Amino acid sequence: HQSILDVHHQQAAELYSRHAQHHQTSSSSLVDNTSRVS
DSSP: OOOOHHHHHHHHHHHHHHHHHHHHHHOOOHHHHHHOOO
């Protein structure tokens, strides 16, 4: 049984990790990011 807070925390953690990864890679590989978006 997952409570709403657990799900919210999980989503927040995923968003944060994704956000951190984006900042780590964006400085070194902007071209890779733009090609991945399109």
